[in-house]
Amino acid sequence: MPFMARITPLEWPVLRQLRSRDSTGRGAAVTSKKTRATKPRTDDADKVVQSICPYCAVGCGQKVYAKDDRVIHIEGDPDSPISRGRLCPKGAASEQLVNSAGRQTKILYRAPHSREWEALDKDRALDMIADRFLEARRRYWQDEDEHGNPLNRTLGVASLGGATIDNEENYLIKKLFTAAGAVQIENQARI
Amino acid sequence: MAECHPVGFQWVTEAKKRGARIIHVDPRFTRTSAVADKHIALRAGSDIVLLGALVNYVLSNDLYFKEYVRHYTNAATIVSEDYRDAEDLDGLFSGYNPEDASYDPTSWSYHSRSGQEKVEEPGTEAEGEYAEPEEYGAGGPSLKHADLAHDDTLEDPNCVFQLLKRHYARYTPEMVEEACGISAEDFAYLAESMTQNSGRDRTTAFCYAVGWTQHAQGAQFIRTAAILQLLLGNMGRPGGGIIALRGHATIQGCTDIPTLFNLLPGYLPMPEAGEHNTLQDYTGAIGSRLQKGFWANADAYTVSLLKAWFGDAAQEDNDYAFGYLPRLTGAHGTYQTLERMLRDEVDGYFLVGQNPAVGSANGKMQRLAMSHLKWLVVRDFSLIESATWWKDGPEIESGELRTEDIETEVFFMPAANHTEKAGSFTQTQRLVQWRHQAVNPPDDAQSELEFFHELGKRIRARLADSDDPRDRPLQALTWDYPTDEHGEPDAEAVLKEINGSYVSGPDQGKPLSAFTQMRADGSTAGGCWIYTGIFADGVNQAARRKPGQEQDETAAEWAWAWPANRRILYNRASADPEGKPWSDRKKYIWWDEKEERWIGKDVPDFPVKLAPGTKSDPEAGGPEALAGDDPFIMQADGKGWLFAPSGMVDGPMPTHYEPPESPIDNPLYGQQSNPARIVFPREDNFLAPSSNQPGSDVYPYIFTTYRLTEHHTAGGMSRFLPYLSELQPEMFCEVSPEFAELVGLENYGWATIISPRSAIEAKVLVTDRVRPLTVGGRRIHQVGLPYHWGTGTDAVVEGDAANDLLGITLDPNVQIQGSKAAQCAVEPGRRPHGKQLLELVEQYRRRAGITVETGNRRLTVPYGESEANTEEEG
Numbered sequence A: 001m002p003f004m005a006r007i008t009p010l011e012w013p014v015l016r017q018l019r020s021r022d023s024t025g026r027g028a029a030v031t032s033k034k035t036r037a038t039k040p041r042t043d044d045a046d047k048v049v050q051s052i053c054p055y056c057a058v059g060c061g062q063k064v065y066a067k068d069d070r071v072i073h074i075e076g077d078p079d080s081p082i083s084r085g086r087l088c089p090k091g092a093a094s095e096q097l098v099n100s101a102g103r104q105t106k107i108l109y110r111a112p113h114s115r116e117w118e119a120l121d122k123d124r125a126l127d128m129i130a131d132r133f134l135e136a137r138r139r140y141w142q143d144e145d146e147h148g149n150p151l152n153r154t155l156g157v158a159s160l161g162g163a164t165i166d167n168e169e170n171y172l173i174k175k176l177f178t179a180a181g182a183v184q185i186e187n188q189a190r191i
Numbered sequence B: 001m002a003e004c005h006p007v008g009f010q011w012v013t014e015a016k017k018r019g020a021r022i023i024h025v026d027p028r029f030t031r032t033s034a035v036a037d038k039h040i041a042l043r044a045g046s047d048i049v050l051l052g053a054l055v056n057y058v059l060s061n062d063l064y065f066k067e068y069v070r071h072y073t074n075a076a077t078i079v080s081e082d083y084r085d086a087e088d089l090d091g092l093f094s095g096y097n098p099e100d101a102s103y104d105p106t107s108w109s110y111h112s113r114s115g116q117e118k119v120e121e122p123g124t125e126a127e128g129e130y131a132e133p134e135e136y137g138a139g140g141p142s143l144k145h146a147d148l149a150h151d152d153t154l155e156d157p158n159c160v161f162q163l164l165k166r167h168y169a170r171y172t173p174e175m176v177e178e179a180c181g182i183s184a185e186d187f188a189y190l191a192e193s194m195t196q197n198s199g200r201d202r203t204t205a206f207c208y209a210v211g212w213t214q215h216a217q218g219a220q221f222i223r224t225a226a227i228l229q230l231l232l233g234n235m236g237r238p239g240g241g242i243i244a245l246r247g248h249a250t251i252q253g254c255t256d257i258p259t260l261f262n263l264l265p266g267y268l269p270m271p272e273a274g275e276h277n278t279l280q281d282y283t284g285a286i287g288s289r290l291q292k293g294f295w296a297n298a299d300a301y302t303v304s305l306l307k308a309w310f311g312d313a314a315q316e317d318n319d320y321a322f323g324y325l326p327r328l329t330g331a332h333g334t335y336q337t338l339e340r341m342l343r344d345e346v347d348g349y350f351l352v353g354q355n356p357a358v359g360s361a362n363g364k365m366q367r368l369a370m371s372h373l374k375w376l377v378v379r380d381f382s383l384i385e386s387a388t389w390w391k392d393g394p395e396i397e398s399g400e401l402r403t404e405d406i407e408t409e410v411f412f413m414p415a416a417n418h419t420e421k422a423g424s425f426t427q428t429q430r431l432v433q434w435r436h437q438a439v440n441p442p443d444d445a446q447s448e449l450e451f452f453h454e455l456g457k458r459i460r461a462r463l464a465d466s467d468d469p470r471d472r473p474l475q476a477l478t479w480d481y482p483t484d485e486h487g488e489p490d491a492e493a494v495l496k497e498i499n500g501s502y503v504s505g506p507d508q509g510k511p512l513s514a515f516t517q518m519r520a521d522g523s524t525a526g527g528c529w530i531y532t533g534i535f536a537d538g539v540n541q542a543a544r545r546k547p548g549q550e551q552d553e554t555a556a557e558w559a560w561a562w563p564a565n566r567r568i569l570y571n572r573a574s575a576d577p578e579g580k581p582w583s584d585r586k587k588y589i590w591w592d593e594k595e596e597r598w599i600g601k602d603v604p605d606f607p608v609k610l611a612p613g614t615k616s617d618p619e620a621g622g623p624e625a626l627a628g629d630d631p632f633i634m635q636a637d638g639k640g641w642l643f644a645p646s647g648m649v650d651g652p653m654p655t656h657y658e659p660p661e662s663p664i665d666n667p668l669y670g671q672q673s674n675p676a677r678i679v680f681p682r683e684d685n686f687l688a689p690s691s692n693q694p695g696s697d698v699y700p701y702i703f704t705t706y707r708l709t710e711h712h713t714a715g716g717m718s719r720f721l722p723y724l725s726e727l728q729p730e731m732f733c734e735v736s737p738e739f740a741e742l743v744g745l746e747n748y749g750w751a752t753i754i755s756p757r758s759a760i761e762a763k764v765l766v767t768d769r770v771r772p773l774t775v776g777g778r779r780i781h782q783v784g785l786p787y788h789w790g791t792g793t794d795a796v797v798e799g800d801a802a803n804d805l806l807g808i809t810l811d812p813n814v815q816i817q818g819s820k821a822a823q824c825a826v827e828p829g830r831r832p833h834g835k836q837l838l839e840l841v842e843q844y845r846r847r848a849g850i851t852v853e854t855g856n857r858r859l860t861v862p863y864g865e866s867e868a869n870t871e872e873e874g
């Protein structure tokens, strides 16, 4: 312990305790230099935004800290009248939702009969999906029912969504599918 | 609630500190039970017996809130003489049609005052047309008008109050003991607690989650609670209500602005083929102009939606492009779509943050159905089991599928998470909270907003020159949203469209501030009428963040609640008929004599100038027809419905049926299970024989499924995270010591749980948290199964999926599957693999003599006079 040598009588624990009015000796009197130099990692953040936990429907407030366009920390938002700064294990683990090693951030494609994934460019993937969407829409198009009532729909495409999709996102999904005549659109909300 | 909504539970703890009594009714003992004043274990699926007995207790001891019930509910309304109760027909209501297992609700109708004419809902006049559940939005069904016959003494034998009394007379504490396994003392404690804590000065609240919804009659479970809460005067008041604890960040938003087959935004129904050929047919069916309340203005909401979607292409002379909308023919829910996939009738499937290979009932059917697709798009954060079943799913191991034979193309599209995009979530109390973007998504990750906007752009570009009329809606679609430099559309621009604006007139382009400003003449546009006001004054109200500590308990300046930033719905009921608070303690909204308006701690949920003493004008219709004591302004008669003359497809009052798989006979009726439930009699969806049917002893135990604090649904957002996986690493089953002894299970050992669909293995947790119950004179054992695990190779932790055990039978009102009570067998040890697994399941089925008819016979009482009781349904 090299710094032991530098201890002066003034650093005598009892004196430190008296000086810092830390009567139980569990606060300032016993903090090391290292502890004193330690800063919360949130200090480094160049951006803090108010957000909401993406797990359950309690809707706890979160503060998301970012540095250099990377999330560095997520904690409870004390201003929220719902959560008053608290998060449960899921909300508290949500930083891993952003940064965990298991996250897949590249598009993958599995061709018919293939045993493996392969890489696919975003632009190409979107074009392929748009083409397939229109083809399936066309193949299963129904103009009217057997009594001649209009149907204007397709049963060739379906969608099942989770319930952590933003309102704005659901709105666009419903709008696009409905205009395309695709009625088989469902959500966790029915499960 | 402490397990699945942990941070919300702090308010229950606060209430307890202030003297509230907490009673937890649940088959298993949880963290909630640990801090409750009392835990009452009941048999999964017996809830209507318990709730019905509480209704009976309140009525037979004259403990209902007289003034509230008389003025605010339909207790006094007279029902048609043709009505026959389940008590008369051994578990059926009048109007049952065995041909298609549905009800014609005509005989459940109200009597009108002007004559003997029944007040039917429109659309039931034509013979043979029955209530279609998918036609109804949140506002409930419509009435032709609201000029109804009453008996204010509540003595007429056909008034709702008397019908209710008669219907629940046999729901006694003894019946509760027999059917639910709850002792007479525990029932008395519950009944006394509730009634003593309800009235002018006190209110009682119910909290529930999918333990009530996931049953073949889940909607009726909640209806029973609604009846009880109306009788006790606990609706529309602070500290009262029936609080749905929804499971996901914005599952409420997913219903409001729905990605559901049967709804358009704001609970407007999707149009039905043949019934809604014109805009007028459609809006008239949602809300007759002559009924009371705000659904009578459905035309303004619909036209505004069509203007928002189709812009200038929506004009008066083309019915505002109403014809562009696709039409339904019955249900097109996720399970019906599954059947179509298995028949090779669906080519493409989008999974958007959803993992049905693990999270939907009958997992094998889900995975096999996906193998029938031409293409599958999975949008998620990680390689969830629904993205990888073609190479590492259970059917690859069992040999039922071979990777090389599977034609399905799979696109995995990485999703942006909640910190990487801006947008709004609607939490469980209708509070819409805006999230700001912190960072940009990495690599190829995109928000749904960007993905679907981009997909729409490409689709529209391909059809730009088409002259095919079927492409017209896509061409006319308003789809120009401003984007940032990464291609991400501006979510606020979408929220503005949802809010709505003036299309013409002096305020053209300005945002609407209330849905009452919407017009049916094409002068306003708005994507979801109940969200109008969220962008009032051009300000994103959902982004408001005045700290809670600087506000009162309503916290009205934190985010924005639909509708109109109102925090408690139907809050006019928090005042007495004269408009005075029921008590000082429960003061919330009241009539201010001087100002001549409703004021209080919240936004009044009532026409703000409508004085308490105002009489109803039966000629008027709409909001103008409301009387000063009609607090339920979205109901067609302004009253809380103890009896539902229409709108529920399986009965006007909730009645107990056994779950489709149950080890006991229905103790109340010959009719064993819900006669209107939706069945899927197929060889991949076998059901166990119920009760005293031969073979039922092969699957003698009940299993129920649930969530754990540390995981989320099918694990897509939790089993891929190291922290959460470490906290709950393994699939397990919870069993009682008595059961462990009976079957030979050891704590930390393995158990194999077998249903007619599949068999799974789980680590054994022997615990007093699960208790055997004595029901119908028999010892009934329940097995508890969390459902978060699935088999694949990419998650941090994997395990067998509880959903593989479940069969598919649906609630006919809402098409939700029963996941909370089913039958199983249990063996000690691990399950076999490969073909042997299939053989084990098959062996049990053979022993039980199961066929596709087993458990799918919906009618189990004699029908009519001449009918034999052999009606088979397929």
Ligand code: SF4
Pocket: A053, A054, A055, A056, A057, A058, A059, A060, A083, A086, A087, A088, A089, A090, A091, A092, B004, B005, B006, B007, B008
């Ligand atoms: S922190 Fe926990 S309780 Fe709060 S919203 Fe997230 S999951 Fe729900």
